[in-house]
Amino acid sequence: MATIDFFLDKTKYKIQCPQDQKDKIIELSKKVNNRISRISKNLVNADEKTILAICCLIIEDELQTSRKKNNNNFDANDEEEITTQNLLEEQIENMESINKKIEILIKKIDEF
Numbered sequence: 638m639a640t641i642d643f644f645l646d647k648t649k650y651k652i653q654c655p656q657d658q659k660d661k662i663i664e665l666s667k668k669v670n671n672r673i674s675r676i677s678k679n680l681v682n683a684d685e686k687t688i689l690a691i692c693c694l695i696i697e698d699e700l701q702t703s704r705k706k707n708n709n710n711f712d713a714n715d716e717e718e719i720t721t722q723n724l725l726e727e728q729i730e731n732m733e734s735i736n737k738k739i740e741i742l743i744k745k746i747d748e749f
Contacts, residue, residue, distance in 0.1 A: 646673045646685050655728055672696070 639659040642651050643666035654662050669692065676688050676695075683691075 643667075643670075645670055646677065646688060648685065655732065658728075669696075 638653045639656045640651060640653050641659055641663060642649060643663060644650070645666065650666075652662070672695070673688055673692050676691055677683070680688060680691070
């Protein structure tokens with residue numbers, strides 16, 4: 638696991654993520670921060686929480702619009718809703734699978 642620091646508006650965040658996702662998360666945080674900066678310029682008197690909330694709403698609207706364009710309507714109440722927990726569990730399963738394969742390879746190498 639990697640630990641990364643990033644800023645959203647004026648707040649610094651520290652999270653852990655799989656090593657292979659580090660660069661992607663950093664890039665995503667930069668893109669989100671750019672959106673926040675654009676919103677902040679238009680809403681000079683808004684506090685940070687309000688700006689973050691508006692940013693989330695804009696991103697969700699774009700996501701729903703994109704899914705509708707792809708005939709892939711998304712219903713937040715749908716049983717198959719993709720959640721952060723589901724994605725995390727999938728990543729853990731993938732990592733465990735890779736770990737098992739590595740252990741098998743190590744045993745084969747040790748046998749030589």
